[in-house]
Amino acid sequence: MTEPALNPDLIALLRSPRTRSSLHVEGSELASPDGSERYPIVGGVPRLAGESYVGSFGRQWNRYDVARTEEDEATFEAKTGVAPREMAGKRVLDAGCGGGRYAKLLGDHGAEVLGVDLSSAVDKAAALCAGLPGVQIVQADLLDLPVVEEAFDLVFSIGVLHHSPDPRRAFAEIARRVRPGGRLAVWLYRRNTPPQEWLNTGVRALTTRLPARVLEPLCAGLGALGSVPVLNRTLNKLVNFSAHPDWTLRVCDNFDWWAPEHQSHHTLPELSSWFVEEGFENLVELRPMKSGRLYGWAYDRDLIIGSGVNVAGRKRLRP
Template identity: 50%
Template structure:
């Protein structure tokens, strides 16, 4: 299920079959030039650029398009481990499943899921989909769209497994994004979400104060500060103590540290949530068999800090199964 060509410039029939006009849910028709998707009912037209349907512009999320296209942060072994930890799904369980990566960014987890045999649809609000297309260019079963997660251009209840890792909290209404994406899950399908965790009051206060400054900075002015954070993230002791006060990444890789720190301070919106809050959303959206997924890292001191909400940038992570009839008979598409 691989290909040797460059990123595809055509739309697969499987993508065309599932695409819908995000304004009214009607099927879309690809014109003869294959340059536009047209809605016969709303008369709207959506461009197809580099083989990717574009339903939105980047808007307030432009910093993500910049960071994912600029930095090289994919690491195969690490990405597979992170995917498993943050979705609660074993790679061996993905074969043949129709999967949605809601907020795919540069495509790291699209790649992981597709290489494990999943039929993957990635959606992102930004031009990061172009980076995802390049990263997944060897995989036939990855389809990408640039779209608003609150108005996804897909038929509801079309996916066996949906996941979103570190994305929804960057919208002005995290809950609205959660509910919109939840509608994409089939009855009996699984849904995994990772959001930023709410920290101690004093950490939240320091972070909010700093972000009032950094979110007004241009990327060119912000990046040197992120490089300073990346430098601090490479210094032993400091990279495990000072970053509990002011967030900066301590990832082993320099480029990841710069990207992660930029990812924290650049976005216009950033909201933090609790496990109880996220679980309540799952229940109200009709999900059951909820699982609170533990953090990927281990160690007694780490877990103590995690349990006391002291780790800035750590997450709340839940998986649920969508309720409905015939769950036991739910099979891959």
């Protein structure tokens, strides 16, 4: 299998995680100007960090095929406020690209995309985006992002920062990569009612300690519950499990909820305040695709487990 070609323009945006010096390609490595720092390039992916605490995501995205073009188009637009076709010719940072479905989507529409993820899911992302010269996948840490600042027309992070040990710091890191006048969109898990939070936190205290070989069958069992209408409209408001119509996505969603070491929940005012503190304006709350009077009532009262808080904004221009 041919290794994905590197995108020189996007590679030029990378910096040393240690010294912030520029990096250039030397054979199968990225090297600092004096050669004292070297980072491997494996499978067309520069490796600027190790997998660390996100091993469950590497397993998850490499194991489950979740790219669904039509659904991904709709989800991306709903969670960023931007249609993928509008990004043709624009430079985009996919902050926490996972298996690469949104990077591929944007690359297919002619965007220049840097996809960054800390987990070994970068292998899946690179394979998915192979043949798209405008997409470059990099393994790096959003908590110390080795990418030049103010370089992107759009930076987005969908369902990622709440899995960081320091979501606020990760937010600040990605916010600094937006150019003045550019757009930032972030989706985080919503903080639910206290009883829901207590129950799910208590269960996760167990599931996060289970080996994947034990947890995955449990997630498949929850996937079966998710196919039963009376259960996926009632029981999953107490203990989270996916009701997605696609079996693979149900199981993957369940693993995504119960496996990760870190999972924080947030409020709309909290997330909005982060945008303001980092110099963004024209903030807009992005409502979920799903509609209906009952759903809207429950969503606004923080009753839907696994739902999100979703904000987009524009970075202020300099005076």
